[in-house]
Amino acid sequence: LIELREVSRSYGEGEATVHALRGVTLSIKSGEMVALMGPSGSGKSTLMNILGLFDRPTGGAYTFGGQDMTRLSARQQASFRGRRIAFVFQGIHLLPRLTALANVELPMSYARMAANTRRESALKALELLGVAHLKDRYPSQMSGGQAQRVAIARAIAPGPDLLLADEPTGALDRKSGELVLQAFQELHEETGVTIVLVTHDAFVGQHAARIVALEDGQVIGDQPVTDR
Amino acid sequence: LIELREVSRSYGEGEATVHALRGVTLSIKSGEMVALMGPSGSGKSTLMNILGLFDRPTGGAYTFGGQDMTRLSARQQASFRGRRIAFVFQGIHLLPRLTALANVELPMSYARMAANTRRESALKALELLGVAHLKDRYPSQMSGGQAQRVAIARAIAPGPDLLLADEPTGALDRKSGELVLQAFQELHEETGVTIVLVTHDAFVGQHAARIVALEDGQVIGDQPVTDR
Ligand SMILES: Nc1ncnc2c1ncn2[C@@H]1O[C@H](COP(=O)(O)OP(=O)(O)OP(=O)(O)O)[C@@H](O)[C@H]1O
Ligand SMILES: Nc1ncnc2c1ncn2[C@@H]1O[C@H](COP(=O)(O)OP(=O)(O)OP(=O)(O)O)[C@@H](O)[C@H]1O
Numbered sequence: 001l002i003e004l005r006e007v008s009r010s011y012g013e014g015e016a017t018v019h020a021l022r023g024v025t026l027s028i029k030s031g032e033m034v035a036l037m038g039p040s041g042s043g044k045s046t047l048m049n050i051l052g053l054f055d056r057p058t059g060g061a062y063t064f065g066g067q068d069m070t071r072l073s074a075r076q077q078a079s080f081r082g083r084r085i086a087f088v089f090q091g092i093h094l095l096p097r098l099t100a101l102a103n104v105e106l107p108m109s110y111a112r113m114a115a116n117t118r119r120e121s122a123l124k125a126l127e128l129l130g131v132a133h134l135k136d137r138y139p140s141q142m143s144g145g146q147a148q149r150v151a152i153a154r155a156i157a158p159g160p161d162l163l164l165a166d167e168p169t170g171a172l173d174r175k176s177g178e179l180v181l182q183a184f185q186e187l188h189e190e191t192g193v194t195i196v197l198v199t200h201d202a203f204v205g206q207h208a209a210r211i212v213a214l215e216d217g218q219v220i221g222d223q224p225v226t227d228r
Numbered sequence: 229l230i231e232l233r234e235v236s237r238s239y240g241e242g243e244a245t246v247h248a249l250r251g252v253t254l255s256i257k258s259g260e261m262v263a264l265m266g267p268s269g270s271g272k273s274t275l276m277n278i279l280g281l282f283d284r285p286t287g288g289a290y291t292f293g294g295q296d297m298t299r300l301s302a303r304q305q306a307s308f309r310g311r312r313i314a315f316v317f318q319g320i321h322l323l324p325r326l327t328a329l330a331n332v333e334l335p336m337s338y339a340r341m342a343a344n345t346r347r348e349s350a351l352k353a354l355e356l357l358g359v360a361h362l363k364d365r366y367p368s369q370m371s372g373g374q375a376q377r378v379a380i381a382r383a384i385a386p387g388p389d390l391l392l393a394d395e396p397t398g399a400l401d402r403k404s405g406e407l408v409l410q411a412f413q414e415l416h417e418e419t420g421v422t423i424v425l426v427t428h429d430a431f432v433g434q435h436a437a438r439i440v441a442l443e444d445g446q447v448i449g450d451q452p453v454t455d456r
C-alpha cells in the first residue's frame with residue numbers, strides 16, 4: 001500500500017540545515033500494523049506528517065496505492081487524505097468550540113457521510129474508547145486522557161484505509177491505554193485498516209506486528225514482532 | 229509546607245454536577261518529592277491546578293507555608309505563584325512566537341531577575357535537559373519531546389520553592405525521560421525544592437519518595453516508596 005524510497009526532509013539551508021529525515025526507504029503492506037519507535041527528535045513525527053500528506057519530502061518518492069503522492073497539489077492531498085487517511089496528532093488538537101461528539105463527527109461530514117450513519121459511527125467509536133458519557137462536553141471540560149481518547153475516536157470513526165497515530169497513549173494510564181489498543185485491534189479485525197503508530201512505550205510496540213526503529217532521521221531497524 | 233484539608237472541586241449544578249475532587253486531605257512537607265498517580269479522569273490535573281493557584285477549590289482549605297491560599301485575590305494568587313511556584317502543564321504550553329531561550333527566560337523576567345542571571349539560569353536549565361542547541365528555535369520547529377523538555381527547563385530555571393509537573397515525561401522516550409528525572413533530582417539536591425509530579429509511569433513514580441494514589445476524586449493510597 002505504501003512505498004517510501006529514499007525519503008528525505010530537511011529544514012533551513014547551508015550550515016544551519018536540519019536533516020530531520022535522511023533517506024528513509026520503507027514498504028508497508030495493506031493491513032499491516034507497524035510501530036514506529038525511536039528517541040526524541042529522531043524524525044518520527046516528521047515521517048508521520050509526510051505519510052499523512054500534511055508535509056512533502058524534500059527528496060525521494062512516496063507512493064500510496066500505486067499513486068505518486070508527491071505529484072498531488074495541496075488541494076488534491078487534502079481531498080485524498082480526507083477520504084482515506086485518519087490522523088491522531090501528538091498534541092491532541094480537538095476544536096475547542098465543538099463538543100466531543102461534534103469533534104468526532106467533523107471529518108465524516110467532510111467526507112459527506114449521511115447524518116445518521118455519522119452519528120452512529122461517532123457514538124460507537126466514543127463508546128469503544130470509554131468516553132461516550134462525555135459526548136456533550138467541550139475539550140476544556142475533559143481531562144487530558146479523556147481528550148486524547150476523543151481524538152482517537154475521531155480517527156477511527158470513519159473507518160479509514162490508513163490510520164496514523166502519533167503517540168496515542170502518551171497521556172493515558174495503563175487501563176485507558178489498553179482500551180485504545182483494543183479499539184485499534186478491533187478496527188483492524190473489522191476493516192483490515194493499515195495502522196502506523198508512533199510510541200515510546202515498548203508494551204504498545206509489542207501489540208504491533210512489526211517495529212521500525214528510527215534514529216537521527218534514518219531507519220536503523222525493521223523487525224517483525226515475534227511471540228505476541 | 230502544603231496543607232490540603234477536605235478540598236473539593238465540582239463543576240456544574242444539580243444532576244449534572246461533576247465532582248472532580250471529593251474531600252482531599254493531604255500534607256506535603258518542604259523538600260518532599262511526591263508522585264501523584266491514578267486513572268484517567270481521577271482528578272490529578274484538577275488537584276495540580278489548585279496547588280498551582282490556577283484554580284480555587286469549591287470546598288475545603290489550602291494552606292501554603294502557613295498562609296491561607298483561598299483568601300488571596302486572583303492578582304495576589306498570580307503574584308504568589310510567580311514568585312514561588314513553577315508549573316509544567318500536561319499540554320506543554322510554550323508561547324509560539326518566542327524562541328526556546330525566550331520562553332525559558334520569561335517567568336524570570338516577571339520575577340524581576342537581572343538579565344545576565346536570567347540568561348545564565350536559562351542556558352543552564354536547557355543544557356541540563358539536553359536541548360541547549362535548540363535555544364534559538366521556535367516551538368513549531370521542535371519535536372514534541374524537545375518542546376516538552378524546554379517547558380521543563382522553563383519550570384526549573386528560576387529555582388522555585390514548589391515544582392508542579394503534570395506528566396512531564398508523557399511525550400518522552402526512555403533516555404529523555406531519565407534526563408528529566410535527573411534534572412529534578414539535581415534541582416532537589418541543590419535547592420531543596422518541593423516536587424509534586426503527576427505520572428502514569430510506574431518507573432517515574434519510583435523516583436519519588438512517596439506515592440499518593442487518586443481515584444474518582446479521592447485519595448485511596450498514600451505510601452512512602454521503599455527500596456529505591
Ligand atoms: N470544566 C469541566 N466541566 C466538567 N467536568 C470537568 C471539567 N474539567 C474537568 N472535568 C472532569 O473532572 C474530572 C477530573 O479531571 P482531571 O483533568 O483532573 O483528571 P486527570 O486525573 O488529570 O486525568 P488524565 O490522567 O486523563 O489527565 C474528569 O472526569 C473530567 O472530565
Ligand atoms: N521547522 C523545523 N525547523 C528546524 N528543525 C525542525 C523543524 N521541525 C522539526 N525539526 C527537527 O527535526 C527533527 C525531527 O523532529 P520530529 O518531530 O520528527 O521528531 P520526533 O521523533 O517526533 O521526536 P519526539 O519523540 O520528541 O516527538 C528534530 O531534531 C527537530 O528539532
Ligand SMILES: [Mg+2]
Pocket residue numbers: 044045046090371372373
Ligand atoms: Mg514527535
Ligand SMILES: [Mg+2]
Pocket residue numbers: 143144145272273274318
Ligand atoms: Mg490530567
